[in-house]
Amino acid sequence: MRYELYYWPTLQGRGELVRLALEDAGEGYLDVARLPARAGLGMPAMMRLLSGEAVACPPFAPPFLRIAGSKQLLAQTANILLFLGPRLGLVPKREASRFWAHQLQLTIADWLVEVHDTHHPIAVGLYYEEQKRPAKQRSANFCAERLTKYLGYFEKIISSNPGWNGGLVGRATSYVDLSMFQMIAGLRYAFPHTMSELEPKHPGLVALHDRISARPRIDTYLKSKRRVPFNQSGIFRHYPELDLPR
Amino acid sequence: MRYELYYWPTLQGRGELVRLALEDAGEGYLDVARLPARAGLGMPAMMRLLSGEAVACPPFAPPFLRIAGSKQLLAQTANILLFLGPRLGLVPKREASRFWAHQLQLTIADWLVEVHDTHHPIAVGLYYEEQKRPAKQRSANFCAERLTKYLGYFEKIISSNPGWNGGLVGRATSYVDLSMFQMIAGLRYAFPHTMSELEPKHPGLVALHDRISARPRIDTYLKSKRRVPFNQSGIFRHYPELDLPR
Numbered sequence: 001m002r003y004e005l006y007y008w009p010t011l012q013g014r015g016e017l018v019r020l021a022l023e024d025a026g027e028g029y030l031d032v033a034r035l036p037a038r039a040g041l042g043m044p045a046m047m048r049l050l051s052g053e054a055v056a057c058p059p060f061a062p063p064f065l066r067i068a069g070s071k072q073l074l075a076q077t078a079n080i081l082l083f084l085g086p087r088l089g090l091v092p093k094r095e096a097s098r099f100w101a102h103q104l105q106l107t108i109a110d111w112l113v114e115v116h117d118t119h120h121p122i123a124v125g126l127y128y129e130e131q132k133r134p135a136k137q138r139s140a141n142f143c144a145e146r147l148t149k150y151l152g153y154f155e156k157i158i159s160s161n162p163g164w165n166g167g168l169v170g171r172a173t174s175y176v177d178l179s180m181f182q183m184i185a186g187l188r189y190a191f192p193h194t195m196s197e198l199e200p201k202h203p204g205l206v207a208l209h210d211r212i213s214a215r216p217r218i219d220t221y222l223k224s225k226r227r228v229p230f231n232q233s234g235i236f237r238h239y240p241e242l243d244l245p246r
Numbered sequence: 247m248r249y250e251l252y253y254w255p256t257l258q259g260r261g262e263l264v265r266l267a268l269e270d271a272g273e274g275y276l277d278v279a280r281l282p283a284r285a286g287l288g289m290p291a292m293m294r295l296l297s298g299e300a301v302a303c304p305p306f307a308p309p310f311l312r313i314a315g316s317k318q319l320l321a322q323t324a325n326i327l328l329f330l331g332p333r334l335g336l337v338p339k340r341e342a343s344r345f346w347a348h349q350l351q352l353t354i355a356d357w358l359v360e361v362h363d364t365h366h367p368i369a370v371g372l373y374y375e376e377q378k379r380p381a382k383q384r385s386a387n388f389c390a391e392r393l394t395k396y397l398g399y400f401e402k403i404i405s406s407n408p409g410w411n412g413g414l415v416g417r418a419t420s421y422v423d424l425s426m427f428q429m430i431a432g433l434r435y436a437f438p439h440t441m442s443e444l445e446p447k448h449p450g451l452v453a454l455h456d457r458i459s460a461r462p463r464i465d466t467y468l469k470s471k472r473r474v475p476f477n478q479s480g481i482f483r484h485y486p487e488l489d490l491p492r
Contacts, residue, residue, distance in 0.1 A: 052402060057346050060353045060399050072342050076352040083345060096318050099329060100303050106322040106352075107306045113359055121367045122380060123387035134368060134380040141369035153306050156298060 003029040003084075004066040006046045011234040012182075012227075014077040014112065015063040020178040021081060023221040025088035031226065033062075049073060078105045081175045090178070092170035101169045104157065104176045108183060111150045115190065116235045118142050118242055128239070139242035143194045147187070151202045154180065158204035166207055173215070180205065181212035186236030194244045249275040249330075250312040252292045257480040258428075258473075260323040260358065261309040266424040267327060269467040271334035277472065279308075295319060324351045327421045336424070338416035347415045350403065350422045354429060357396045361436065362481045364388050364488055374485070385488035389440045393433070397448045400426065404450035412453055419461070426451065427458035432482030440490040 003022065007015025009031075022029045035041035049066075052058035059075030065083075066073055074080050082102050085091035091101045116124075121138040122131040154168065163171035168180060184205055188195045199206050212218055221227055230236055249268065253261025255277075268275045281287035295312075298304035305321030311329075312319055320326050328348050331337035337347045362370075367384040368377040400414065409417035414426060430451055434441045445452050458464055467473055476482055 052406075057349070058402070058406075059349075060356075060396075070342070072346065074345060074349065076349045079345060079349045079352055082348070096316070099320060099325060100318065102328070103303070103305075103320065103322045103325045106325055110306075110359075113356075117363070117367075121363075122383045123391070125387065125391055131383075134383075137368045137377075137380075141371065145369070145371055150306075156304070160298075160304075 001028050001030050002068045003027065004032050005029050005063060006032050006049060006066070007063040009033040009043065010228065011231060012186075013063075013235055016182055016228075017077050017108075017175075017179045018063055018065065018080050018084070019226070020182060020218070020221075021084055021088055021090055021175045023226070024173070024178055024215060024217050025090060026217055027088055078102060078109050081105055081179075085175050088175070090173070090175040092172075092174070097170055101174055101176050104154075104168055105179060107150075107153070108176070108179050111183065112235060114142060114146055114150075115186070118190075119237050119239060128237070132241075135239075135242060143191060143244050147191070147194065148198065151198060151205060155202045155204050158208060166204065166211065168208070173212070177208060177212055178218075181209050181218075184209040185213075186230065186234075189230040190236040190238050191243045192238070193246050197244065247274050247276050248314045249273065250278050251275050251309060252278050252295060252312070253309040255279040255289065256474065257477060258432075259309075259481055262428055262474075263323050263354075263421075263425045264309055264311065264326050264330070265472070266428060266464070266467075267330055267334055267336055267421045269472070270419070270424055270461060270463050271336060272463055273334055324348060324355050327351055327425075331421050334421070336419065336421040338418075338420070343416055347420055347422050350400075350414055351425060353396075353399070354422070354425050357392075357429065358481060360388060360392055360396075361432070364436075365483050365485060374483070378487075381485075381488060389437060389490050393437070393440065394444065397444060397451060401448045401450050404454060412450065412457065414454070419458070423454060423458055424464075427455050427464075430455040431459075432476065432480075435476040436482040436484050437489045438484070439492050443490065 005015065005018055007013065032041050033043050033046040037044050046062065049055055050059065055073060057072045059073055063077055063080065064073045064075035065080050074083055085101065091098055118139040119128050119135050120131065121134045128135060157168050158166060161168060165171050167173055168176045213222065251261065251264055253259065278287050279289050279292040283290050292308065295301055296305065301319060303318045305319055309323055309326065310319045310321035311326050320329055331347065337344055364385040365374050365381050366377065367380045374381060403414050404412060407414060411417050413419055414422045459468065
């Protein structure tokens, strides 16, 4: 395999944005932490690299990527996609378009932090149950203001894309489109009432989600065991008390 | 001027990481929103571009950069530095080193969000005074756990840099070093007691801060009116109740 992906084995999280790109391109990869420890893989293999012993360029956190033939580990989700985009044919060739795609991906990264912090506004190291009250306040603000701002921005980007294909960047599907699919899918899981209110105002994003989920390799992937289901330990969590009331 | 920087005129914020790179390189630039509106500049000029009317690749938020000869605006601080780094001679030439520098810069970006959220854990659109109680909880966790984790990580990166110059990347000063100077300076302003506890354990970062602040162009810049002072509307804010007790 050319690529080894390292990410927490029981949740989608940021690793999912990398998985979607590799899966859509039909690129084989090892999802190392989900493989058996007895084969020298699994969590022990990830934690060894994460501890930074004898590692050139140690990552601060997963996900990170090991590339065959390189001693260097590559971390930070948007940085990994910046690297993989051209190699997987998931970004236009022009340099300016690549900066633009990366800029959008970094905006998605900011958005994802805000989604995470709806249920963890005080500390990543505490349980949700220890920060329920501020979580409710933060979520109310997220659903009423921040979510609308992000959705509106990306809807505008789709409708003003001179490539006119219904995607975010250029004329063909990009890694940014794949990440946006994940955002919409995750937001539907976490905030179903809020999203059912907001989706009719954002038809371009809904159409993009549907188009990505119907791509043959993505469709196969989503139905496979390689796709970790949404759950209550990921970034997108469904706590009904954090969603808008029906 | 080759570059026009657009950022909120009364605070350092993320724009400061771009300013430090331009200043260190001796590259002239217009800090547009701080210039007179009557000359067609100032906040009105920034807000016009931010509204996205007739703009190719509209930004989600400041800072953004306009480059002479390009219609495209470049946004997202780390993306701007990815673009400027090679042009200002502030990153090594090897592609692998550039991904590494960018990876570190994105980790600084994550850290900066956590600093911001110490005083705004609930909503960016509310005043600090409306979220003081959760701010105190978040700050306590930040000072006790997250800050140590980030400082320890970057201290290790300095001490294991094969370039051995006391910097984070390669053998010469990089834009990542300049951003790290800003982190240390800002943390000292916001959390003076916590930092005086932690600094002795992170001599490499302290030495890096001192070395950057003594660079002639940076020294000149810091003493000029172009440097916005730290204040209570930036990312780094000094609320004594959020710092560790003396």
